[in-house]
Amino acid sequence: MSISTDAWVLYAGEKGAPPERTELRREEFEIDDPGPNEVLASPLYGCLEGNMGHALDRRPIDVPLSRGEEKIVIGNSGIVRVDQCGDEVEKVREGDLAIVLCNGKPDRFGYPEKIWAYDDPGTVGVLAKRTKMGEHHLIPIPKNSKYPLEQWAAFSLRYITAWSNWELAFGTLRLLLSEKDLPEPEVWAWGGGVCLGELALAKHYGCKTAQIASTDDRLTTIESLGIRPVDRREFYDLNFDRKRFRKDEDYTERYLASERVFLSKVREMTGGNLVNIFLDYVGGPVMRPTLKALARQGVIATAGWKEGMMIELVRASECISRHQHLHTHYARYQQGVEAVRFAEEHGWLPPVDSKVYEYDEVPQLFEDYRENKLGWFPIYKVGA
Numbered sequence: 001m002s003i004s005t006d007a008w009v010l011y012a013g014e015k016g017a018p019p020e021r022t023e024l025r026r027e028e029f030e031i032d033d034p035g036p037n038e039v040l041a042s043p044l045y046g047c048l049e050g051n052m053g054h055a056l057d058r059r060p061i062d063v064p065l066s067r068g069e070e071k072i073v074i075g076n077s078g079i080v081r082v083d084q085c086g087d088e089v090e091k092v093r094e095g096d097l098a099i100v101l102c103n104g105k106p107d108r109f110g111y112p113e114k115i116w117a118y119d120d121p122g123t124v125g126v127l128a129k130r131t132k133m134g135e136h137h138l139i140p141i142p143k144n145s146k147y148p149l150e151q152w153a154a155f156s157l158r159y160i161t162a163w164s165n166w167e168l169a170f171g172t173l174r175l176l177l178s179e180k181d182l183p184e185p186e187v188w189a190w191g192g193g194v195c196l197g198e199l200a201l202a203k204h205y206g207c208k209t210a211q212i213a214s215t216d217d218r219l220t221t222i223e224s225l226g227i228r229p230v231d232r233r234e235f236y237d238l239n240f241d242r243k244r245f246r247k248d249e250d251y252t253e254r255y256l257a258s259e260r261v262f263l264s265k266v267r268e269m270t271g272g273n274l275v276n277i278f279l280d281y282v283g284g285p286v287m288r289p290t291l292k293a294l295a296r297q298g299v300i301a302t303a304g305w306k307e308g309m310m311i312e313l314v315r316a317s318e319c320i321s322r323h324q325h326l327h328t329h330y331a332r333y334q335q336g337v338e339a340v341r342f343a344e345e346h347g348w349l350p351p352v353d354s355k356v357y358e359y360d361e362v363p364q365l366f367e368d369y370r371e372n373k374l375g376w377f378p379i380y381k382v383g384a
Contacts, residue, residue, distance in 0.1 A: 002030045003040070007128035008362050010055060011071045012064035019058035024127070024362065029073055031124050034132040036086040041133060043126035043382040044097070045153035045356075046078035050304075051118050053369055060309070067121040075125030076102035076117035077157035078382070079141065079149055083130075091135040097149070098138040099156045100126060101336045106136075110332040127362065129383055139336050142344045150356060151349040154193070154377035155340075157330075159350060161303050162197030163339035164331035169198075169277050169301035170205060172324050176297040177276075184208050186270045188230075190290070191281030193350060193376035194303060198279050199227050200348055207277075210269060217375065221351060228269065235262040239285045242312070259289050266293045277301065287311045294323060301326040352377045359383075 007029035013020065034040045055063045055074050064072045082096045092098055103112040104120030116137055117125030124131040141152055173185060187202040188210045189195035199209040203226055211222045214232035222229040232238075235258035237251075244251045266274060274295035280286060281304035290300060291313065300323065318325070331339070343349050357365040357380040368374050 002032055003130060003132075004028050004030055005128050005130040007073045007124075008075075009071050010064060010074055012069065013058055013062045015065060019062060021057050023056070024366070026362075029071075029124070029128055031128070031130070031132055034084065034086050036088040038086050038132050038134050039082050039089055039092060039138065040084040040130065041080035041082050041098075041138075042130055043075070043078055043080045043128065044384070045149055046075045046126040046380050046382055047154040047156065047158075047352075048365060048369055048374070048378040048380065049077050049157055051076065051115070053366070055118065056366060061119070063119060066119060069121065072117075073124045073128045073131070074117055075127035076100060076115060078126035078153045079156065080126065080131070080133075080138070081383075082138070085135075089135045092138050092140055096138075097141045099141060099152055099336075099340060100133075101137050101139050101160065101331075101333060102157055103137070103330055103333060103336075106332070110334070112330045112332075115330065126382060129359075136333055139333075139340050142340070145344060147344070147347070147349050150352045150379045153379055154350040154352050155343060158193040158377070159197040159343065159348070160331045160336045160339050161328075162194045162201065163342070164335045165194070165279070165301055165303045165326070165328045166198045166201045167335070168326050168328060169279070169299050170202070172326060173277055173297075173299050176299075176322065176324070182276065185276040186210075186273065186295070187277040187279070188212070188266075188275045188293070189279035189281075190286050191279060191304065195279045195281055196222070196225070196227075196376060197348070197350060200225055202277070203227065204346065204348070208270075221376070225351070230265065230269075234265065235259070238262050238289055240288045241285070259292075262289050263292055270295075274298070281305075283309060284311050287313070291318075291323070294321070297322045299324045299326060301328070303328045303330070350377045352379050355379075356381055 008024040078100050082092050102116040104116035105114035114120035116123045185207045187207045203209050210228040212230045212232050213219050219229040237254040237258040275293050277299045280302050283305045353375040
């Protein structure tokens with residue numbers, strides 16, 4: 001048996017062909033009936049995530065081809081209403097509103113190897129009007145929550161990622177330096193919504209925080225949360241390319257000038273003590289200045305690689321400085337539960353964009369994303 005639903009569908013490209021950007025198609029999509037540990041659910045709101053843009057660009061992988069499927073439905077951040085529960089489901093009940101936990105295929109310790117509605121085969125994301133999912137993919141929204149559903153939809157992926165990454169980063173720093181050693185750590189960030197969530201956590205735990213951004217809207221959002229904004233446009237050419245650095249004198253001169261401005265800003269804002277935790281979700285182009293800005297016993301943490309998956313470093317220098325490089329990928333189920341509980345108690349939720357895209361407007365949503373017209377947490381509505 002199967003269930004037919006309205007969905008925005010992503011088709012696989014041709015095997016062996018160069019990756020070409022594609023578009024979603026709206027059509028009927030078939031899903032299997034849920035099993036004893038699964039639920040049938042109706043997505044209500046979703047949040048556009050970077051991985052969804054990567055999927056349409058077919059970079060770094062063609063997701064349907066990697067899953068061995070002709071067509072798939074993406075969308076791994078959002079909230080759903082539980083419509084029907086299998087006989088063995090215990091974590092949610094029919095009628096519950098729940099956050100999507102996109103830990104698709106966990107390893108034996110509960111950490112994700114595959115992401116639900118991305119590279120986990122057979123999963124159907126929230127860009128479908130109905131979907132089925134395992135009960136371990138859902139965390140009930142607190143009853144009578146003080147916060148709107150749109151915020152919980154944005155919370156689903158990025159803030160749970162932030163919780164897991166921050167837990168490791170801050171814990172590692174405190175293994176190196178106690179609160180007595182370092183009462184107010186300096187925490188800085190390259191990146192977007194996940195970093196915003198982490199810096200809000202850092203502020204809660206008594207850290208001094210700063211986030212780098214390049215638009216007036218984002219700088220205003222950062223400042224509104226009590227985080228120090230740092231204007232990326234002041235060091236516009238801080239984008240390291242080793243090949244160009246060796247061969248292009250004009251590029252090298254511009255890069256070094258930007259690096260000097262950046263490091264001067266870091267020293268000024270930290271009183272010369274540099275950064276204790278640097279959250280870097282950008283990657284290769286900023287690794288060189290990040291390492292120079294990092295204090296001894298400093299921590300670099302990431303769960304992303306927006307502009308470069310490969311990095312180079314001098315291991316001897318990193319050892320002597322006792323720098324710790326931390327890498328995480330989403331979260332365990334219990335971490336998600338703890339994050340939701342903390343969010344409801346402390347108001348730790350993302351500031352969502354004022355515009356909510358209707359289901360018919362999904363193509364326009366992706367077009368606006370490609371043209372960089374969106375804020376950090378673009379929301380789309382799926383059902384009522």
